[in-house]
Amino acid sequence: MLLISAGARRHLPSLHCLDLSSNNLTGFIPKCLCHSLPLRDLNLYDNHLQGNISSCLSNLTSLELLNLSYNQFSGSFPSLLVHNLNSIESLHLSNNLSIGKVSFSIFANLSRLGQLDISYIAHLELETEPQTWSPSFNMYVLKLAGCNLRKFPSFLSTQNNLKSLGLSDNFLAGTIPSWVMHNTTSQLWVSGNNLSGPFPEIFRNISSQRTSLDVSDNSFHGPLPEDINLIFPELVYIYANNMVLMVLYPIIRPTKSTPFSGLIKQRVRWRNFILCDK
Template sequence: MNNSIEGGIHSCMEGMHNLRMLDLSYNHLTGKIPSFFFNNLTMIEYIYLSNNQFMGMVSFSIFANLSQLLGVDLSNNVQLEVETQHPHWVPTFQLQRLSLENCNLNQLSSRTIPSFISTQLNLLQLNLGHNSLKGTIPSWLLYNTSGETVLLSGNLLEGSIPQSTHNTTSSVRFLDISENNLSEPLPTNIGTLFPQLNYFNLSKNILQGRIPSSMGEIRHLQVLDLSSNNLLGEMPHQLSKNCTQLVYLNVSSNRLQGDILPIDANLTRLQYLLVSNNNFTGIIPSSLLNSPDLMILDMQKNTLSDTIPSWLFSLPKLVSILLGHNFFRGHIPIQLCQLSNLHTLDLSNNYFSGNIPSCLNSISSWKKADQIQISDIFLTRTVFHPRPSTSFTTKGFTYSYEGLPFSLMTGIDLSRNQLEGDIPFQIGDLGELLSLNFSNNLLTGYLPQSFQNLKSLESLDLSHNMLVGRIPYELSQLDSLGAFSVAYNNLSGKIPFENHLTTFGKDSYEGNQDLCGPPLERNCSLEIPSQPPRDEGKKSRVLDNPVIFYSFVVMSYALGFWGVIGFLILNKNWRHKYFRAMDAYIDRSTEKLLEFSRYLKNCCFK
């Protein structure tokens, strides 16, 4: 296993009469699997030939007489064709494990599910995924065996999940029928049919109807993925109240409506809540406070409203908050800065107002490299390695991130809101950011020179604001930038079209009437106002703080007042001179006033 062995299966192995396990998986073996090879291996129990480069066609009947056989794995031999229906044969074995994933199964037999599986009553693990199998799912596949794991993803199966023909329940714990063509509603009694389920994946089908309330009867359910279907109606109250073991809940890309979770939801172990691209209304449910381990919250593309509650940021493990394309309003809570592990923040396409919090540099995961740690979920004998998939817009496109790219992705998207004020210069401290989008807001002020520290930045969009001043020369040193736009602002002066900025066209700068130089066609001249870059330190001057400013005024007044009065009190000589001078000034002023009044009387009142 996993030794980079090349060539074919050596003929000398067929003489190993007492061989019980043959594991040649994860090598570079080629050629055909010889049909005569297994005739003499009568004691063999396990045959693992997966993840090689075998080719040609092999009939599963070559294993028919291996009565001791317990496990077969021919998966991921992409040039191999496995035929189970012809010629006709009767198995003498009772398998416990069978994996025929991605091996061109039954292409000569209308790509049907192998019928011999109906005789395998001890089958615990079955994987027939990614073979383009057609037809409906037979009832015996889910109810007649003692199977714990049934994987049918990546096929062309139709219809719906079958009912039991003998009023029996299924023992399946791990069921994956994702990426098929199931179109009919889910059975209303699905909770009764599959009471032992830990993992249930029906994503990427075309399921209709509602999520049955009986889903709440599957008390041990830990992973539920119903995303990318045509499900409608509301989330069943029983699901979020009774399925307290749920760790992963994904109902994204359906037509669900109403509240996301009821007020008494009790999902105490929930780590992943993915409900994007639905018609959910209302507010962010306060029942999420019962989910202290929540890591990923994806509520994009719904019709949620109101403000973001500050309590949301008391959930310490949040690494991804995606609330874009809703109707949220109000200010962005400064409590956001408490989330030291936050990697991706999307508040775009809402109605947020006020300033961008200047404390974002408190989020350490944007300042130093920190990979998201995704915990495994243990499901009886099977370990589920979550690969949460979320969408994030960067470089002008929306990408779906999962696995390692997801764990490394960092970004802030506050675009298309009503944010105002200056861009906080503290953003320049976020050296691990990959994507930053503040476009389509009401931002004013200058481009912070501190952005020169964003060495990892791959996408920067500040377009469609009211920014002024020059483009800092230092931005030309950001060698990682793959997308850049400051279009449609009030920027002026010569574009620092050097180094990495030469890779961007005029679209990145258009809509700034006072910008000049390449790549724009407007030549620089003395008529174009030239504003020196503002000293960014002014943003942090001591006197800019109102408390300090007014304290300074009071102190200055006190010092000036007591500097004069105190001196007069302490020095008798100067005090007498000061009073004589003041008396003389008052006498002269009185005399002048009397003269002016006599003049008015003589000239104007005769």
């Protein structure tokens, strides 16, 4: 249980950073934390905390980092809390329980927000369209896996600083928009959707520093380019389910989940390359 002694409470008004992650904590967030006004970092990641995410945390207007991921919080999404975190730079609420629809517009005015992870919040349906708002943020890490998205969020076209984008396990269909690939420089995860077509030719026209690519569990088809190592010269991880990618033996075998096929020439080499066969 998350208990704070009377002696510790006396120091809360001057506390700037509190990290209680991975401590098997249970129960609710104590309201006394809401009076730690100078608090900049609050990390309660990977515990067993439950109940509603207290709206009184919105009193912590100096918060720059809030990590409540991997707990058992339930109830409605803490929209009021999010709206009032004007100083927030890194917000993590993933892998909790919530109910109902939430508009992404609640994040629109968080101008300092650089990292956001709201992946796999059970029963959450995230609405990004139609976009009637303008984002004041320019994120570099955005994780929206399992958010019941049916379209690529159009606001992503304005995010030109993205290094990592996670959109796996949604209901995205069709092809990957060119602006998603142009704006995501390092890590792109789009597995578990219904994306289709051949290997996206738009990749050829992008100067890519991409290190991770996950296109598994979609409906892509056709051959992978023989010069894929030139398209992705910095690639370290490729996630492709049971697709067998052999560098020494030039064979790629298609699977139902990602039925790319074809030959990879023996001279293909990546530095530090690792095949992740999920």
